[in-house]
Amino acid sequence: MKRTIFAPEHDDFREAVAAFIAKEAVPHSEAWEQAGMVDRSFWRKAAALGFVGFAAPEQYGGLGVRDFRFNAILDEEMSYAGAVGDNFSLQNDVLAPYLVEFTTPEQQARWLPRFTSGELVAAIAMSEPGMGSDLRAMSTVARRSGEGYVINGSKTFVTSGIQADLVIVCARVDDAKGRSSSPITLFAVEAGAPGFEHGRKLEKIGRRAQDTAELFLTDVEVAPENRIGGEGEGLTLLKRNLPQERLSIATTAVAVAEAALDLTLDYCRERRTFGKPIGEHQAIRFALADMKVKLDMARAYLDRCIEAHVHGELTAEEAAGAKLATSELQFEVVDRCLQLHGGYGYMEEYAIARIWRDSRVQRIYGGTSEIMKEIVGRSMGF
Numbered sequence: 001m002k003r004t005i006f007a008p009e010h011d012d013f014r015e016a017v018a019a020f021i022a023k024e025a026v027p028h029s030e031a032w033e034q035a036g037m038v039d040r041s042f043w044r045k046a047a048a049l050g051f052v053g054f055a056a057p058e059q060y061g062g063l064g065v066r067d068f069r070f071n072a073i074l075d076e077e078m079s080y081a082g083a084v085g086d087n088f089s090l091q092n093d094v095l096a097p098y099l100v101e102f103t104t105p106e107q108q109a110r111w112l113p114r115f116t117s118g119e120l121v122a123a124i125a126m127s128e129p130g131m132g133s134d135l136r137a138m139s140t141v142a143r144r145s146g147e148g149y150v151i152n153g154s155k156t157f158v159t160s161g162i163q164a165d166l167v168i169v170c171a172r173v174d175d176a177k178g179r180s181s182s183p184i185t186l187f188a189v190e191a192g193a194p195g196f197e198h199g200r201k202l203e204k205i206g207r208r209a210q211d212t213a214e215l216f217l218t219d220v221e222v223a224p225e226n227r228i229g230g231e232g233e234g235l236t237l238l239k240r241n242l243p244q245e246r247l248s249i250a251t252t253a254v255a256v257a258e259a260a261l262d263l264t265l266d267y268c269r270e271r272r273t274f275g276k277p278i279g280e281h282q283a284i285r286f287a288l289a290d291m292k293v294k295l296d297m298a299r300a301y302l303d304r305c306i307e308a309h310v311h312g313e314l315t316a317e318e319a320a321g322a323k324l325a326t327s328e329l330q331f332e333v334v335d336r337c338l339q340l341h342g343g344y345g346y347m348e349e350y351a352i353a354r355i356w357r358d359s360r361v362q363r364i365y366g367g368t369s370e371i372m373k374e375i376v377g378r379s380m381g382f
Contacts, residue, residue: 047118161213
């Protein structure tokens with residue numbers, strides 16, 4: 001099915017991205033998984049080619065391009081190539097909007113040149129132990145101290161938390177009576193700040209090349225110029241960026257499922273039972289056909305969402321629906337593809353095994369499938 005949302009410049013960009021990933025990412029996948037993180041040199045090489053922070057203004061090393069189709073191409077090509085690591089989606093899709101759209105000119109001048117050069121890795125710390133998906137249950141507190149703030153609290157499930165040079169921390173600001181019932185505020189905390197400590201690197205089922213960490217803040221002093229947005233505006237800013245984050249997850253979901261199906265088609269052509277390729281057995285042929293049709297429908301739906309987002313028309317509810325449908329379909333397809341590989345699918349030497357374990361989290365992070373259903377359901381008047 002020909003995709004109509006891309007222009008020639010997007011096709012040229014895709015060709016360059018695919019070549020870069022094949023050379024600089026794929027050969028290192030095993031080493032990065034063993035290390036538990038993507039090597040920083042890869043990130044600097046990607047930045048040198050304009051693949052990092054391209055939404056930033058040109059004076060800060062970006063291209064001034066805010067077109068999610070370029071983001072989608074990076075996410076898709078990483079998936080198609082079977083490369084590991086979430087760096088492109090995290091930095092370009094999730095973190096860049098905070099640093100480009102919600103910051104002051106002074107903050108941009110301090111952070112963006114290092115961000116677009118690949119020297120600065122950013123992270124965002126929202127989740128807390130016991131908080132679940134309810135951001136309003138956040139307990140990290142920023143107490144006013146002179147003109148600045150002192151932050152206390154702990155965060156978990158922070159992607160790139162070990163490597164991060166700059167962490168956007170979500171916290172509540174104490175009111176005049178010391179109560180932390182005020183709305184969420186965002187603060188940029190730089191690595192090395194006194195009282196800011198990295199906890200253990202969390203061991204996960206999948207996504208092993210993307211470091212995920214706990215972070216602890218004990219009397220961390222933050223200057224007022226490191227506050228992002230106004231006091232109490234944090235939840236509003238988070239909500240503004242969540243649709244793109246969820247669209248990013250949906251983009252990866254469909255691409256990974258397509259890649260898994262392609263691998264399985266090759267396997268079904270090569271693997272023979274009862275004197276013929278297993279793909280010629282009706283039950284398996286029907287399974288392959290079922291997955292193809294579902295993915296074709298998901299691709300059409302997703303491209304429509306991407307186009308809507310490019311034009312500023314994608315709603316939070318539509319993004320939640322896209323994330324829900326595609327992440328659920330991704331795991332359905334990948335799980336079925338592993339099943340068609342038989343016992344070989346359970347072996348680490350086969351790519352489908354890694355794809356399977358990496359796919360499970362898609363239904364959890366960025367908002368669980370249950371939360372996505374809640375968002376969509378409420379949009380229907382319930």
